[in-house]
Amino acid sequence: MKLSRLASVAATLAAVLGLGIGGAGVASAQEAAATSYVALGDSYSSGVGAGSYYSDSGSCRRSSKAYPVLWKNANAPASFHFTACSGARTTDVINNQLGPLNSGTSLVSISVGGNDAGFADAMTTCVLQGESACVSRINQARQYIANTLPGRLDAVYDAIRAKAPNARIVVLNYPRFYKLNGSCWVGLSETSRAAINAAADHLSDVIAKRVADHGFTFGDVRGRFTGHEICSGDSWLHSVDWLNITNSYHPKAAGQSGGYYPVMEGLA
Incomplete structure (x- = not known):
């Protein structure tokens, strides 16, 4: 018994x-x-450089290989809105991208701030005008990142939270662009490359602080891109692409799938 x-x-x-x-x-x-996912942000979120752009996305260049679409394909959320757009600044996100957000939105992702800081102009200066002009322009960008960008980030983060009060908000940053002492034999000087990397780290630090203060989730992609920077021999980033200049300094499809998507998947 x-x-x-x-x-x-x-x-x-x-x-x-x-x-x-x-x-x-x-x-x-x-x-x-039940997840309702909205993907906001700039070209790093829209997928510029990855190819396979949706024909109806026009100059926003939204790619089927961008990390928001990869996350959507893997997780099958109840709804998905992809409003990220190439060239977007914080004000563009506020004015043009927040329409799909509402109290039922449960997940938001965004990368933004690089265009506010003058990323495109700084890289153009570095490529075309030499080391001294490059370092000067990078220092100017860093002053903007330190003094003006925090308020711009606060404004866009506040606007997102106001429209999506119940959402988990994941903010992703930008990779370092260059492997120092790497395999590049021409192009920018090592001093210019180091200055660009330092500015990218500064930008990430400022974003991380604002994200923490808003109670959002910070997704740091720098570790994923380590060993895959420009000059690494296995770059997930385009260098200057003279045949398609918009690709320059943007993640390739491998950077979206191997760099951004795993960070998003791990946090969302």
Whole structure:
């Protein structure tokens, strides 16, 4: 009788545990299916440089290989809105991208701030005008990042939270662009490359601080891109692309899938 009772208890416990595991799996699947995801931001979120652009996205160059689409394909959210746009600044996000957000939005991703800081102009200066002009322009960008950008980030983060009060908001940063002492033999000087990397780190630090103060989630992609910078021999970033200049200094498809998507997947 004792053995029989023990067997019965064991069977009951196994059934309960089995139901518990099954229930958790069902809950997780239901949670994923109920997700309402909106992807905001600039060219690093729209997927410039990755190719395979949606024809209806025009100059925004939204790519089917961008990390928001990769996350959508892997997780099948209940709804997905992709409003990220090449060249977007914080004001562009506020004015043009927040339409899909509402109280039912449960997940938002964004990368923004690089264009506010004059990224494109700084890189053009570095490529065309030499080391002294490059370092001077980078220092000017860093002053903007330190003194003006925090307020711009606060404005866009506040606007997102106001329209999506219940959402988990994931803010992704930018990679370092160059592997120092790498395999590049022509182009920018090592001093210019180091200055560009330092500015990218400064930008990431400012973004991370504002994200933390707003209670959002910071997604740091720099670790994923380490070993895959320009001059690494296995770059996930375009260098200057004279045949398609818009690709320059943007992630390739491998940078979206190997750099940005795993960070987004791990946080969302």
